[in-house]
Amino acid sequence: xxxxxxxxxxxxxxxxxxELGTTIVLGLGLEAKQDAWIAILLATMVGLLLYVxxxxxxxxxxxxxxxxxxxxxxxxxxxxxxSLLYLSFFIYLAARDLRDLxxxxxxxxxxxxxxxxxxxxxxxxxxxxxxxxxxxxxxxNEVLLPIVLIMLVLMTILLLASNKIHITNLQxxxxxxxxxxxxATFPLAVVFPFGEAVVFGMFFPxxxxxSKARATGLAAFLVSGIIISYTTAVNIxxxxxxIASMATFPLLATVRLIDVGQFIQRFEIIAMFLMFIGxxxxxxxxxxxxxxxxxxxxxxxxxxxLVVPVGLIIFTxxxxxxxxxxxxxxxxxxxxxxxxxxxxxxxxxxxxxxxxYVRKWYHSKITNT
Amino acid sequence: xxxxxxxxxxxxxxxxxxxxMDMVALDVPFQxxxxxxxxxxxxxxxxxxxxxxxxxxxxxxxxxxxxEKQ
Numbered sequence: 001x002x003x004x005x006x007x008x009x010x011x012x013x014x015x016x017x018x019e020l021g022t023t024i025v026l027g028l029g030l031e032a033k034q035d036a037w038i039a040i041l042l043a044t045m046v047g048l049l050l051y052v053x054x055x056x057x058x059x060x061x062x063x064x065x066x067x068x069x070x071x072x073x074x075x076x077x078x079x080x081x082x083s084l085l086y087l088s089f090f091i092y093l094a095a096r097d098l099r100d101l102x103x104x105x106x107x108x109x110x111x112x113x114x115x116x117x118x119x120x121x122x123x124x125x126x127x128x129x130x131x132x133x134x135x136x137x138x139x140x141n142e143v144l145l146p147i148v149l150i151m152l153v154l155m156t157i158l159l160l161a162s163n164k165i166h167i168t169n170l171q172x173x174x175x176x177x178x179x180x181x182x183x184a185t186f187p188l189a190v191v192f193p194f195g196e197a198v199v200f201g202m203f204f205p206x207x208x209x210x211s212k213a214r215a216t217g218l219a220a221f222l223v224s225g226i227i228i229s230y231t232t233a234v235n236i237x238x239x240x241x242x243i244a245s246m247a248t249f250p251l252l253a254t255v256r257l258i259d260v261g262q263f264i265q266r267f268e269i270i271a272m273f274l275m276f277i278g279x280x281x282x283x284x285x286x287x288x289x290x291x292x293x294x295x296x297x298x299x300x301x302x303x304x305x306l307v308v309p310v311g312l313i314i315f316t317x318x319x320x321x322x323x324x325x326x327x328x329x330x331x332x333x334x335x336x337x338x339x340x341x342x343x344x345x346x347x348x349x350x351x352x353x354x355x356x357y358v359r360k361w362y363h364s365k366i367t368n369t
Numbered sequence: 370x371x372x373x374x375x376x377x378x379x380x381x382x383x384x385x386x387x388x389x390m391d392m393v394a395l396d397v398p399f400q401x402x403x404x405x406x407x408x409x410x411x412x413x414x415x416x417x418x419x420x421x422x423x424x425x426x427x428x429x430x431x432x433x434x435x436x437e438k439q
Contacts, residue, residue, distance in 0.1 A: 309424050309428065317383055
């Protein structure tokens, strides 16, 4: 794995696919009603700051992954459990995304099929991708992402042809002031999906031009923020804000309404395709992050030996994480955010940056005296 | 052995996170959350148990092959 490399273009496309991931189908910021698209743009701006923080850590510890520099900052006693917590955090997030994808497939296409069977086949494909490493995943994503973008354009054209887009649903803009937007943005829309990019701290060392990590990522964040905001605006324009916020999968509900001349109908496949590609890349990156981190942390000679065990943990967790999909969403949106997402995506990286700077300042002071 | 240890460690920490989420979501003590986590579900439970047995076997075979090479 040490010889593997990705180019800035591949990183750019990976970040876009990762950010679109499950977000594009599940919907984001809909608490702000018709202004959800503004909330997402605001969250993107905050997300850019988060990404600057992650890349700054990488600049202070060049050539090292997140799991490698945590013990350097916090010391071995605190660093080991914290690194382990990050690995389990990535497994937990991968399991959540796997559950989202499997539930969408059950909801849209296979209502009689058991959850475990669908999850098993998805995780087998992902295990195969992870087995081949980050370079292959980067190249696969170069093929898949353009298809996602084509699907989005196709969706807009078909919705326009069906005469289902009603711009009036997006009005009044800022009808209830800025408060609902800020409430929807902080913290949920910031930590999901933008804060989740903390996992890229595991892949920066694989970039063949490390100096381009920041500029590439910021551009990718902007593009993905605009795409998510645009998709949310389309969902609201088609469904209206109330129905969009009540739907489990707003994008699926939107594409179900495509009907051109009572002939071109049933385009659920668009939502399915977007979700499958996004979730596939997202789960694969979390999975890769875990095996890269675990093999360096425990000094395992071959990272590939971890693919099957970690795949099994993700598969098991995705089933046992919640007994029903509403419970799964409730846990993810209301409980995981303050307990896991905010501490591990915002607080810990910020504290690490602070400690690293204080140490740097202290060392420079000692060397000067 | 090392690989098996890593596997178990990751299992314990990840499942602990999931149980912690249940504890907070249901507002129940650890034991009740654990029972809720491992509630009876026929096919899923069978698949998970088979998966764990197969993975243990896989790790054992990997370990034996490495020993043979040495």
